[in-house]
Structure formats: C-alpha cells, structure tokens
Amino acid sequence: MLGGPGPTSVVVDEGAIARPFWIKFRSDSVLALYSPFVLCLASGDLNSNAFLHFVSQDVHFLKAFALAYELAEDCADDDDDKSGIRDLRKRVVQRLKSHDTLVREWGFELPDEKVSSDATVKYTDFLLAAASGRVQGENVPGKIATPFERTKVAAYILGAIAPCMRLYSSISREIQAVLVPADNSHIYKKWVDSYSSETFEEFALQVEDMVDKLSISLTGEELKVIEKLYYQAIKLEVEFFATQPISLQTIVPLARVLDPAERRLTIFCDFDLTCTAFDSSAILAEIAIITAPKANSDGSETQLARMSSADLRSTWGVLSTQYTEEFEQCIESIMDSRKVENFNYEGLKKALEQVAEFEKRANTRVVNSGVLKGLHLEDIKRAGQRLILQEGCRGFFQKIVKNDTLKTLVHVLSYSWCGDLIRSAFSSGDLDELKVHANELTYEESVTTGDIVMKVESPMEKLQDFNDILNECNSSGKHLTVYIGGSVGDLLCLLQADIGIVIGSSSSLRRLGDHFGVSFVPLFSGLVKKQRELVKDGSCNWKGLSGILYTVSSWAEIHAFILGS
Structure with missing residues (x-):
C-alpha cells in the first residue's frame, strides 16, 4: 500500500520533433490497431473484397503524396533539402508504378476501383491543403504561410505525411508479431511482410528525419502548427481504418458487439x-x-x-x-x-x-x-x-x-x-x-x-x-x-x-x-x-x-x- 513508482519519461534526440509527436499521439493510433478491419486482417479472415478495396485506396494516397512532395520540394530553399524531398518523391512514384505488380505478388488481382472512399478523400484533401498553404482542420489556422514564408510549408507538408508512414509501419509490425513465422497460410502475410520490412521502416525514418531537418529553424508557434497537422493526420488515418467496410462479425469493440438484452x-x-x-x-x-x-x-x-x-x-x-x-x-x-x-x-x-x-x-x-x-x-x-x-x-x-x-x-x-x-x-x-x-x-x-x-x-x-x-x-x-x-x-x-x-x-x-x-x-x-x-x-x-x-x-x-x- 505504501509507496509506488512514478511516471517514466521518454528520452529523444535534441532537435527531433517527429518521434516525440508519435510518442505523444500514439494512444490515438491504437484506435486503428484495434479496429475491426485490422483485427480481421491480422487474423487472416478478412474478406478478400474488403482487402482489395483497402489496397485500392493506396493509389489515391500515393498520388497525393507524390504531388505533396513535389510542392514541398518547390517550397524548400536548401539544395540538400530539395534533394532529400526529391528522393522521397521518387520512392513514392516508383511504388505507384509498381502498385499493381506488388498486389499481384501478394496474390490478388486489383479491381479497377477509381473511386476514393470518404475517409480517403478527407485525408488527401487535408494533405493537399497543407501543401498549398491552406489547412482546414481542427485547431489549425486557416492560413499557415504567406508568399514570404514558403520555406516553412515544406515542413508542414512532411509533418502531415510522417504519421501516415509511421502508423502503417507500427500496425504491420504489431500484426507481424502475432504471426507464426513458418506459417505461410495467412493470405495477407505478404502485405504484412511488405509494410513491416526494414525497407519500409527505412522509408518512414527518412520522412521523419526530413521533418526534423526542415523544422530546425522554425519558431515555437510554427512547431505548434506542425504538431497540430501531425495530430490531425493521425485522426484522419484512424478514421480511414475505422470506416473500412468488412462483412465479418467481429469481437471488437466489445461495447458494440455485446447485446445488452442478453448480457x-x-x-x-x-x-x-x-x-x-x-x-x-x-x-x-x-x-x-x-x-x-x-x-x-x-x-x-x-x-x-x-x-x-x-x-x-x-x-x-x-x-x-x-x-x-x-x-x-x-x-x-x-x-x-x-x-x-x-x-x-x-x-x-x-x-x-x-x-x-x-x-x-x-x-x-x-x-x-x-x-x-x-x-x-x-x-x-x-x-x-x-x-x-x-x-x-x-x-x-x-x-x-x-x-x-x-x-x-x-x-x-x-x-x-x-x-x-x-x-x-x-x-x-x-x-x-x-x-x-x-x-x-x-x-x-x-x-x-x-x-x-x-x-x-x-x-x-x-x-x-x-x-x-x-x-x-x-x-x-x-x-x-x-x-x-x-x-x-x-x-x-x-x-x-x-x-x-x-x-x-x-x-x-x-x-x-x-x-x-x-x-x-x-x-x-x-x-x-x-x-x-x-x-x-x-x-x-x-x-x-x-x-x-x-x-x-x-x-x-x-x-x-x-x-x-
């Protein structure tokens, strides 16, 4: 009864902001991990049509990322920054070109689904608004840059992309941890392997490093803007996973699947x-x-x-x-x-x-x-x-x-x-x-x-x-x-x-x-x-x-x- 430990603190690199933001808002990302869609994906019982609808939305995300990186490169005033952002864009463009091939390698034929879901539209519109210096988001100023402040927009853009990359890496690694390594019967294992790979983790870290680098010269108020953008991106990504259509009965969330008339x-x-x-x-x-x-x-x-x-x-x-x-x-x-x-x-x-x-x-x-x-x-x-x-x-x-x-x-x-x-x-x-x-x-x-x-x-x-x-x-x-x-x-x-x-x-x-x-x-x-x-x-x-x-x-x-x- 007497005594007890106090809260622990997290040590991060001085000058870094992307990792501390993820740590701060990670509790919100847990809502995506425990969503019915991710749980069914992890169990291997997700309907293939639901999975194909999910991966079809990647095209819309990747196109928005490619455009956002292009605008970020244009806003950056340092040659090294421009080069780093250009490299990120090349990786996205390459992923976009090989998307159909990649899906076939996972064992699926991607349908011709050109329509974006509402949740996809919300995130891509939010991202492109940030890329153009306009953000319509909760607690985020309506105008975040003037013509004389274009360089900071590059940091804002990367700050809105980083949580998406980190969330996919985190979710896939959580799923990877519950899979039996030698069991290849899980039909979504190749997708999990792809997003939990060292290659994708390196990509996520590269985006976070660029956020940190672009933010070095920003003021406290400008860093708060990035934090708000980061948080808004997390919320929109959680909504994306939460609204994915599935046809299976699930055990989560407990409050919704429990019939109060019976128990x-x-x-x-x-x-x-x-x-x-x-x-x-x-x-x-x-x-x-x-x-x-x-x-x-x-x-x-x-x-x-x-x-x-x-x-x-x-x-x-x-x-x-x-x-x-x-x-x-x-x-x-x-x-x-x-x-x-x-x-x-x-x-x-x-x-x-x-x-x-x-x-x-x-x-x-x-x-x-x-x-x-x-x-x-x-x-x-x-x-x-x-x-x-x-x-x-x-x-x-x-x-x-x-x-x-x-x-x-x-x-x-x-x-x-x-x-x-x-x-x-x-x-x-x-x-x-x-x-x-x-x-x-x-x-x-x-x-x-x-x-x-x-x-x-x-x-x-x-x-x-x-x-x-x-x-x-x-x-x-x-x-x-x-x-x-x-x-x-x-x-x-x-x-x-x-x-x-x-x-x-x-x-x-x-x-x-x-x-x-x-x-x-x-x-x-x-x-x-x-x-x-x-x-x-x-x-x-x-x-x-x-x-x-x-x-x-x-x-x-x-x-x-x-x-x-």
Whole structure:
C-alpha cells in the first residue's frame, strides 16, 4: 500500500520533433490497431473484397503524396533539402508504378476501383491543403504561410505525411508479431511482410528525419502548427481504418458487439497505480506532512496533538521502507514453494493468505503510528480533485457512463485507506456514478482521528466484494465482467472475471501469476486468437478462471478494445 513508482519519461534526440509527436499521439493510433478491419486482417479472415478495396485506396494516397512532395520540394530553399524531398518523391512514384505488380505478388488481382472512399478523400484533401498553404482542420489556422514564408510549408507538408508512414509501419509490425513465422497460410502475410520490412521502416525514418531537418529553424508557434497537422493526420488515418467496410462479425469493440438484452457489461477496476501514477498512501502522507504543525521551540506538544512535519516525514519513511522490504520477503516466501505446471487457482488463493496477513499487519502499524491523525477532510477532497489520473483513464470512464445503450456498471475496488480521496478524484470528472469500495478514514468534526475502518484490506476481501456485487447484479440478468488491475491484490479478481486486464508492470504480480500457471497474453494477440475462434466456431466465449490474463501498456488499449473509436 505504501509507496509506488512514478511516471517514466521518454528520452529523444535534441532537435527531433517527429518521434516525440508519435510518442505523444500514439494512444490515438491504437484506435486503428484495434479496429475491426485490422483485427480481421491480422487474423487472416478478412474478406478478400474488403482487402482489395483497402489496397485500392493506396493509389489515391500515393498520388497525393507524390504531388505533396513535389510542392514541398518547390517550397524548400536548401539544395540538400530539395534533394532529400526529391528522393522521397521518387520512392513514392516508383511504388505507384509498381502498385499493381506488388498486389499481384501478394496474390490478388486489383479491381479497377477509381473511386476514393470518404475517409480517403478527407485525408488527401487535408494533405493537399497543407501543401498549398491552406489547412482546414481542427485547431489549425486557416492560413499557415504567406508568399514570404514558403520555406516553412515544406515542413508542414512532411509533418502531415510522417504519421501516415509511421502508423502503417507500427500496425504491420504489431500484426507481424502475432504471426507464426513458418506459417505461410495467412493470405495477407505478404502485405504484412511488405509494410513491416526494414525497407519500409527505412522509408518512414527518412520522412521523419526530413521533418526534423526542415523544422530546425522554425519558431515555437510554427512547431505548434506542425504538431497540430501531425495530430490531425493521425485522426484522419484512424478514421480511414475505422470506416473500412468488412462483412465479418467481429469481437471488437466489445461495447458494440455485446447485446445488452442478453448480457450487460460490468466493469471492476483497481485504483492505486491502475488509475493513478502514484499510490494514494503517498498522497495522504504528503497532505499530513504539509499540514502538520511545526515543533514548538520548547519541545512541548502542539495544540493539534500531532507530530511535527519533520517527525512525520521520518515516520512515513520508516513505514514505507518496512512495507517494501517485508512485502518482498512475503513474495519470496511464496515463491519458495514448488512452481506448478498448470493453472492452479486454489493454490494461488491459499498462497495469497500470506499477503493478506502481511497487509493487515502493515495497516495496523500505520494506525498505531498516528501518521493519519489530524488530516482535514477538505484537504483530502481538494487533493483528490487535483489528482491526475493515468492518461486516458478518465476519458474512458466518462465515455462508458454516458453510454445509455450499454448501461454499464462500474465499481472501483481499492486497498486505499481513504474512499473520500477516490470519490473526489472521480467527482471532478463528472463520474459520480462510479461505485467506490475502499477503506475509510474516521473523522471527528471533519478531522481524521488516525483510525481506519477496514473494508477492503486483502486479496480475499477484494474477491468477496467482487462476488457480492456480481451476485447482486445477476438478479437483473447475466453480466459480462471485466476487471482492470495491476497489483498482487488484484490477482484473484482478475482471474475470476470473464476478462481480466493487467495494466502496468508489476513484477510481483507477473512472478506470482507465472508461479501458479497463469498465462499473460498481450491483449491484441489475444483478440486475434479470439477473432479466429469466432470465425471458425461461430461464437466467442469470454469465461473466467481460464488462467489467461490480458496485458496492456496503456488505457488507450482498453478504450479501443471496449469502446472503439
């Protein structure tokens, strides 16, 4: 409960902007990866007519790229820049000339499809508007260059092309990762190989390098324009993939394929380090230290009968260190038992009794230390309202609770000592509908006494709450349950749920799960397998206690899987 890692930062080359933009907006690109079209493409079950329609649109894209590069070369004033852009255009023209041959090499005959889809038109019109110095886009100025500022237009053009190249490379490499290398039965493997090749990656890098080079002399405001263009291009590309016509039934997005008349969706979620970047105990510690009285010069007790800020900081440090050390000892003690070959839920459940006893001892130490005494409820609520959740978390829940058709129930199950902190964090985002199940601090006239009403103190108590809530829900019909968590305390609930999603990088959770036969499967890979099952058997059953947990690196993946774009 105590402590926890903070967010990590990404290191990029000084002066580079293309790569940082991709990192910044990558969560938006995930919506394309998890689209029904890409999932069917990855599974190898996409209808060939749908694939041919998709690749037929490449011609329109390539023609727009060729024209845009030509205009960019004309705008550039440096001979090296002109040469680099000219080389990019040659590669596009060559691809355009060999397009039909390439499609035949993939095993298909391209139909004579000259009509652009609406999504294709939106992107190509956007690109050519940028190339001519006019951009009609969200939050993008209507006129981005004057006759005296033509050189910057070349950077704008490349900034609008780069995300398209990077997205195709990223998607194809994700698909490549789920294919069996020696299996040539996947009918779209040659397409995947082409776009995940080192040759195409080199092309994408060449475009990004040119964006960086053309942007060196730009002002901060001009760089913001490129960022807006980059983001707009990502959104249009996501729309392109999302609107590709397919004839197959798919398993994504879950909210759209789930029939609420047969089964309602119920989502359970952990809070600390799942929704947040920091453990809530660290936040409470900071409130206590900041609001603590200073020690009196004569050493006498203060009016609030609280420790000084210095003593509090020292005591919190000791508690945190002791918690970390004993938690590791507890996990190591469990790992000393013999590793099982097959999934053993009951064995894991029994082993976690040691974790339950450890958590209770640690909480007792916190109460006895008095470090939670004297906190004002208003300070706690204010801290909750200012709490920054993991990127994409708040937006996901806001969209879920506003979905009147789905009518999803959302429950937060947390070890946190303070339910008021969690409720305040969600209330600031209009998420009062979320039901919070956590421990509670006790108050006297809105000031904490230092005691905690223990309600959710162990993995078993989390599981008991999970089952109690589900039993109550089942009285109104069948429910499909999704549990989202990232710590050891979530393991039992993650496995009991129909769909258990692990977010974060807890090594303890992975080690314990692996020790008792739990399989950790990347979500995209798992969905590809489920899609194949759906096509083969006509059904796809999500079922708890399968021993399979799905892993994600961000809330964007969860959003894309459940809600789509």
